[in-house]
Amino acid sequence: MSFPVVVLISGSGSNLQALIDQSLQGNLDIEIKAVISNKASAYGLERAQKAGIPTHALSHKDFESREAFDTELAGLIDHYQPKLVVLAGFMRILTETFTRRYEGRMLNIHPSLLPKFKGLDTHQRAIDANEAEHGVSVHFVTAELDAGSVVLQASTLIEAGDTADKLAQKVHALEHIIYPLSVKWFSCGRLELKDGLAYLDGKPLPETGMRYHPDLS
Numbered sequence: 496m497s498f499p500v501v502v503l504i505s506g507s508g509s510n511l512q513a514l515i516d517q518s519l520q521g522n523l524d525i526e527i528k529a530v531i532s533n534k535a536s537a538y539g540l541e542r543a544q545k546a547g548i549p550t551h552a553l554s555h556k557d558f559e560s561r562e563a564f565d566t567e568l569a570g571l572i573d574h575y576q577p578k579l580v581v582l583a584g585f586m587r588i589l590t591e592t593f594t595r596r597y598e599g600r601m602l603n604i605h606p607s608l609l610p611k612f613k614g615l616d617t618h619q620r621a622i623d624a625n626e627a628e629h630g631v632s633v634h635f636v637t638a639e640l641d642a643g644s645v646v647l648q649a650s651t652l653i654e655a656g657d658t659a660d661k662l663a664q665k666v667h668a669l670e671h672i673i674y675p676l677s678v679k680w681f682s683c684g685r686l687e688l689k690d691g692l693a694y695l696d697g698k699p700l701p702e703t704g705m706r707y708h709p710d711l712s
Contacts, residue, residue, distance in 0.1 A: 501572050501575050502514065503530075506539060517675040524682060529571075533553060533555045535554065565589060594638045607620075608631075627652065633673055634693075648704050
């Protein structure tokens with residue numbers, strides 16, 4: 496029986512599409528039970544519908560508080576009984592109550608080599624800081640923004656003439672490789688969070704997680 500997953504999005508859903516594609520190709524034994532967006536206009540909802548996946552739009556603007564929204568969102572997620580919640584461009588800061596509810600079974604992808612450049616505008620910030628490389632990190636979600644234990648990172652060189660948009664395109668290509676791989680590790684029981692640390696195959700990962708190379712599987 497396929498591993499049940501719920502995906503949360505706010506935008507185009509390109510990482511969602513990568514998960515769908517890897518699943519259809521037989522490289523990822525998961526079943527995406529639902530895709531939930533806080534924006535009804537998110538193109539990722541169309542991607543999910545084309546793949547026959549149930550979708551929900553739950554606008555945070557309809558709720559008086561962040562806590563009220565998160566309570567409703569948690570109820571919707573729990574209806575599908577997922578073993579993993581995947582944040583794929585979900586642009587909401589989640590409450591501590593919510594993150595604790597799914598601690599150890601919620602992953603996020605962030606466009607920087609954490610712990611560098613938490614938050615927004617990471618590509619331009621990396622260029623402005625004269626970094627030699629930039630990249631993307633998959634990490635477990637905790638109450639502190641972009642601070643959960645890192646699972647896997649992939650990097651690309653920042654070349655002369657790179658703009659934030661060009662760098663974003665290079666990083667997106669890496670995202671679509673390492674996010675499905677991280678989800679695969681979790682769904683196969685190889686990846687877990689223990690005492691705040693990510694473990695792969697029973698061994699603790701370093702602060703910056705594994706560094707991706709093509710031989711990883």
